[in-house]
Amino acid sequence: MTIAHFPSAKTLESFDFRFQPSADHKLVKELATARFISQAENVLILGPPGVGKTHLAIGLGRAAVEAGHTVLFVSATALIAHLSKAEGEGRLGEQLGFYAKPKLLVIDELGYLPFEKRSAHLFFQLVARRYERGSILLTTNQSVGQWGTVFGDDVLAAAILDRLLHHSHTLLIQGESYRLKQKSAGLMGRENPERAPA
Numbered sequence: 001m002t003i004a005h006f007p008s009a010k011t012l013e014s015f016d017f018r019f020q021p022s023a024d025h026k027l028v029k030e031l032a033t034a035r036f037i038s039q040a041e042n043v044l045i046l047g048p049p050g051v052g053k054t055h056l057a058i059g060l061g062r063a064a065v066e067a068g069h070t071v072l073f074v075s076a077t078a079l080i081a082h083l084s085k086a087e088g089e090g091r092l093g094e095q096l097g098f099y100a101k102p103k104l105l106v107i108d109e110l111g112y113l114p115f116e117k118r119s120a121h122l123f124f125q126l127v128a129r130r131y132e133r134g135s136i137l138l139t140t141n142q143s144v145g146q147w148g149t150v151f152g153d154d155v156l157a158a159a160i161l162d163r164l165l166h167h168s169h170t171l172l173i174q175g176e177s178y179r180l181k182q183k184s185a186g187l188m189g190r191e192n193p194e195r196a197p198a
């Protein structure tokens with residue numbers, strides 16, 4: 001768990017699937033068995049801000065560690081910063097090797113900042129290197145149709161998507177932001193927000 005570098009201690013048990021019915025509980029349970037990692041399959045978690053993408057990514061990452069796999073959690077921004085820095089210092093191969101090593105690489109929050117062309121190319125190299133060898137679990141607030149914009153290049157975006165989606169599971173979350181639910185309940189003077197009616 002320590003070397004996985006999870007940013008907080010979220011678990012699948014603490015995720016309220018009743019609040020977020022669009023999150024496919026059955027699929028999450030299947031992914032929690034970590035079988036997708038043995039098959040080197042990928043997972044994409046898509047949805048707007050606050051719907052629990054990072055929470056589920058951490059929960060699934062923990063489940064993978066418990067199943068005996070090596071896991072590394074990194075934000076998309078930090079990943080690109082590390083790869084760019086390494087490239088500038090002439091040790092890109094080594095840094096790509098570092099990110100290629102864990103059985104599961106969790107890349108959180110792709111799409112909040114568009115990539116420069118060079119960064120998009122570094123991301124492509126990583127995805128190509130892990131393709132059919134190790135799993136990537138990616139969270140993003142952008143639908144795949146927007147990836148051309150995220151990567152600043154339609155051809156590169158298509159090449160990345162092609163490899164990511166070839167053997168993959170997609171979890172699309174479409175509900176309300178959990179953060180805003182808590183916030184609005186607070187503003188209404190309720191400490192413990194009631195669940196939204198089913």
Ligand SMILES: Nc1ncnc2c1ncn2[C@@H]1O[C@H](COP(=O)(O)OP(=O)(O)O)[C@@H](O)[C@H]1O
Nearest residue numbers: 014015016019020049050051052053054055178
């Ligand atoms: N269905 C849920 N049950 C319990 N906590 C949730 C749920 N959805 C979101 N949260 C909590 O709300 C906050 C925002 O969720 P987060 O995973 O960061 O959202 P996202 O990554 O989609 O922006 C976190 O503290 C998370 O633990």
Ligand SMILES: [Mg+2]
Nearest residue numbers: 053054055109
């Ligand atoms: Mg997030």
